[in-house]
Amino acid sequence: MTIPFARPRPAFLEPSGRQDASSRLDLAQRPRRNRKSEWTRRLVRENTLTAADLIWPIFVMDGSEARTPVSSMPGVERLTVDEAVREAERAAGLGIPAIALFPYTDPVLRSADGREALNRDNLVCRTLRAIKAAVPHIGLITDVALDPYTSHGHDGLLDVDGRILNDDTVAVLVEQALVQADAGADVIAPSDMMDGRVGAIRRALDAAGHIDAQILAYSAKYASAFYGPFRDAVGSNGCLKGDKRTYQMDPANGIEALREAALDIEEGADMLMVKPGLPYLDIVYRLKETFGLPTFAYQVSGEYAMIEAAARNGWLDGEKAMMESLMAFKRAGADGILTYFAPRVAEKLAREG
């Protein structure tokens, strides 16, 4: 009996190991040809990842000559200012263009109004000055939001009923941005998701003479479970009451991200950020396609933790997963990635050329 379309002799039965001509498909296009060996795979590769694509977020803390591990982010440590300077030197040597600073604020310095954010001698300002003095050529990015400084863990001010006061918060964020720019921040990155803060910050920076201070707007920042380990790292987990869904975006929304970005651009944003990263690659793609501004993605703490945890359990190849995840951002159109993997990736790229 003949079976329609069946091949008389499957190729794998040929003792020579060669394909039997009668089993050959008549294909004009065989995309696999371009993948047949490493040289051609390299030749046809559409995207590349280099150290210049990386922004390294680091956690700073008070004290000197010390590092403390962040338990939910294996391999990540909080650094005292002097150690942060050392790491900034290392990053610059590896070709990483910029560092983003996040402070672990002593609980006694946290208050309902987050006033430590405006202290010209706070941890972030001291770190900015120390790195600027020692490593003048690395870009310094600071986060504008009140959550590292508030006793309730929210990014803004609350009224008596626990509601966020948008416009009063913006007034404080403007002051926070000025304090950071005065201390040497090159890029001001509002991550708070208040309405109107980019415009207010732009006007205030310009009025104060910080015309060249860039604004990296966290335009599409989602209310995400993937920030958990970060809140550990900056010590706001214990104090956060409720959630951030009245200001951070609903993970179900995509078109809204376009609107948020359009507003931030009108208000003066130089660069856009999408956060988290991997679960929101569609947003990265749409923002880049629609606006064409430099667009970054934040591979957040939970994304880092997932890869690290699986790798440390032997469940996946951590280094390969790290590289693949970062390449995915480039493929989606990101100009760069904020990632806790930054120094590891840069070292790997330097090793492998």
Ligand SMILES: NCc1[nH]cc(CCC(=O)O)c1CC(=O)O
């Ligand atoms: N302004 C807060 C802020 N800035 C960066 C992150 C998260 C980054 C990460 O998870 O790595 C958060 C967390 C939050 O919104 O609660």
Ligand SMILES: [Mg+2]
């Ligand atoms: Mg907005």
